[in-house]
Amino acid sequence: MDKIDSAIRYGRMIARHLQGELTPAEQEELQQWLGEDENNHKLLETFHDEEFVQSGLSTLHSIDKNEAWDKISRKLDLPISIRRRPGYRAYWWAAAILLVTLSAGGWFLLQQSVTTPGTQVSVTRTHSPAEILPGTDKATLTLSDGTTINLDSAQNGQLASQGAARILKHEDGSLVYKVSGKTGEEIIYNTVSTPRGGQYRLTLPDGSRVWLNAASEIRFPAVFASDERQVEIKGEVYFEVEKAFDKQKRKLPFIVQVNEMKVEVLGTHFNINAYADEVAAKTTLLEGSVKVLSGTSQHELVPGEQANVRPNESVKVLADVDVEEVMAWKDGLFNFSNADIHGIMRQVSRWYDVDVRYTAEVPARTFSGKIRRSANLTNVLMILEKSGIHFKVEGKNIVVSP
CATH class of the missing domain: 2.60.120.1440 (Jelly Rolls)
Structure with a gap:
């Protein structure tokens, strides 16, 4: 089974497992797959976390799905003919599930291509219950x-x-x-x-x-x-x-x-x-x-x-x-290319009508990637936290810390 077929197969299987729709044979196959790698089992456990799933689903609405598919295709080293096949593009999310498994904590790949090599996803769940909407x-x-x-x-x-x-x-x-x-x-x-x-x-x-x-x-x-x-x-x-x-x-x-x-x-x-x-x-x-x-x-x-x-x-x-x-702002996007956190947060401050405060000097890192300006503030911060920088929302204020 090639990579994309495997991604689609196990992506569907996980979805059907969560809905209690697997046949006995499929359940046995899933158990075998879970036993092949500890990260496979961790992934399945993650999808039982309702808060994680809800935030993930919300984030999916904020991403550029075509760009996500292209990123996933390149990661899986798919031939150009496969990348352009319309039927496969419809299952980009399934391929993403496999990527999450392969990259051990790479949920970020589902979200955007803001990249800082060697860092770990760390989504702090301290955001304000009152969601801050985009402009x-x-x-x-x-x-x-x-x-x-x-x-x-x-x-x-x-x-x-x-x-x-x-x-x-x-x-x-x-x-x-x-x-x-x-x-x-x-x-x-x-x-x-x-x-x-x-x-x-x-x-x-x-x-x-x-x-x-x-x-x-x-x-x-x-x-x-x-x-x-x-x-x-x-x-x-x-x-x-x-x-x-x-x-x-x-x-x-x-x-x-x-x-x-x-x-x-x-x-x-x-x-x-x-x-x-x-x-x-x-x-x-x-x-x-x-x-x-x-x-x-x-x-x-x-x-x-x-x-x-x-x-x-x-x-x-x-x-x-x-x-x-x-011109990304006019096209409904944030588009960062080697941007520092201060420059990014100035854009965030203007678009979400929030003030930004820094508790200490943040690491000198740069970011590259696209995020839809229609995303809620929480989703944007979840994406940026890939860098290891942390955010806390207090009313209409964002507190940034290393």
């Missing part, structure tokens, strides 16, 4: 006169008007600015902001589309000026900028102001991460071209490049950055 689509719109509108609870349809702009909430929950008639000369500003635990998307008056990550903000004119388009942001924002022209058919620049940094574009897709608690403001270009200016320093990016700007320093450019990692 959702929510934001606040502040009009020019200071009026605020809670966008996640607002009804669909027209919410307000600002000069020549009508502000609409679409059925998909996004905010859209529609400009009609004479725009006039007066520039009035609106602000959309997300709290910790929130994200939002909107369409600006020129048709450009914007996505806000948690704890972020964009300030913009309700109607853009005739000679330029300028916005200000905080936190992390992704832009898909529409090309625009003035009456003389000249291209109108689109300018993003972030503290002392300025990003100038015409029509392009890019992401800016400029949280105050991060070391540098990062502008990553996906399509088109942008110019990043800071003080007397400037640099024009090409797709795949990232400009890093630190206070009182010139622009530094990184080539061939992992765009998938940068």
Whole structure:
């Protein structure tokens, strides 16, 4: 029997055993398998632990099943033809059961590919009974006169008007600015902001589309000026900028102001991460071209490049950055590549609206892997505890210890 057939067979057998559905012959075969390796017996005992099973089932909802299958396929050294066979992919969980057995405590393989070689899974069951849920689509719109509108609870349809702009909430929950008639000369500003635990998307008056990550903000004119388009942001924002022209058919620049940094574009897709608690403001270009200016320093990016700007320093450019990692937040993922625990926990803090406290200096380890942002906080911490670092949830606080 090859590895994948064995995985599927014993995976099914364990499941049927737990439901009391094994035939006498199958029961005898299972007993023989249990006697072949002490770890096999330990695995079966683990699945009798109701708390373990419940947390495991909950975690399964948070993982990328295709990636899990690919990881398991590589671990089992399966041929490419088998890896791509649809029927086998449906039984990735069965293969994972065998992997748990083979790796003695490798339940982590079921969860994600956050890897720290040589460490032992240690899930501390001290989390708060009140589960902390992931963030959702929510934001606040502040009009020019200071009026605020809670966008996640607002009804669909027209919410307000600002000069020549009508502000609409679409059925998909996004905010859209529609400009009609004479725009006039007066520039009035609106602000959309997300709290910790929130994200939002909107369409600006020129048709450009914007996505806000948690704890972020964009300030913009309700109607853009005739000679330029300028916005200000905080936190992390992704832009898909529409090309625009003035009456003389000249291209109108689109300018993003972030503290002392300025990003100038015409029509392009890019992401800016400029949280105050991060070391540098990062502008990553996906399509088109942008110019990043800071003080007397400037640099024009090409797709795949990232400009890093630190206070009182010139622009530094990184080539061939992992765009998938940068844009993971927009795609509903945490994507870590050699990330330290402090950087990871800053993301966790923003998305789950929690504060993080460290009891001591944590080991200098890095993490790589993907976790769905739809996962509950407990599941994320279970995955991260693979490193040997421990977490305790106290209300809306996470205590991190070595």
